[in-house]
Amino acid sequence: MSVHPRERLVPELLHPLRLSIVAKIVGTHSITFRELRDDLGVSDAALSRHCSNLEAAGLVSVTKTFIGKTARTRLSMTTDGEVRWQSHRTAFCELIGVDTGPLSATEPTGDAAPADAATPHPHRRARS
Template sequence: MSSSRQLPQGAHPRHGLDEVIHAPVRFSIVATLAAADKAEFAFVRDTVEVSDSVLSRQVSTLEKAGYVAVTKGYVGKRPRTWLALTSDGRSAFAAHCQALRAIAEGMG
């Protein structure tokens, strides 16, 4: 059976998925950060519903990829950690979401 929308070899939208972002917890972290300029570690942890250690490991992976910037500081005398998507992270997330939409809409 032949389709009139045959794509060249390697053109399936899945090739646009970002393996770093694709993992469910990392995808959730990036989606949470995409909605803000920055977010406190505890807010992201609670929003994504993971433990401190799981979030820390996943953020390390995103940071190594250049997608997340980690900033440490204090609020009063209490240490705080803020997370923010880098411009590369925002671009990668947008491209990943575009690939997901293309797959979901049957363009592949």
């Protein structure tokens, strides 16, 4: 008997924010914490907590560098994280009955602004 696709889903990617984080990193290969926070419209605390969970699970690599005295945190996928992401994506597509197709650099990454982009997100900081 074959394994049902739900059994191949990666538990750490079942939370919507963690799924969004990984999808954004995969689409950009590497992203700063600040860019990720602004793109996802979440608080620093929420993003930090979920990034820590993904790092502990071995899916994401978090590196800190300093520019002067300012810390810059950058996130990227680990090799194991990329494999597990692809497995999760394939299992999810099978579960909902859609073709997985290749994940390529030409696929949209969700950067297009939604129709209601003029409405600020409650956690997003205003830019001056």
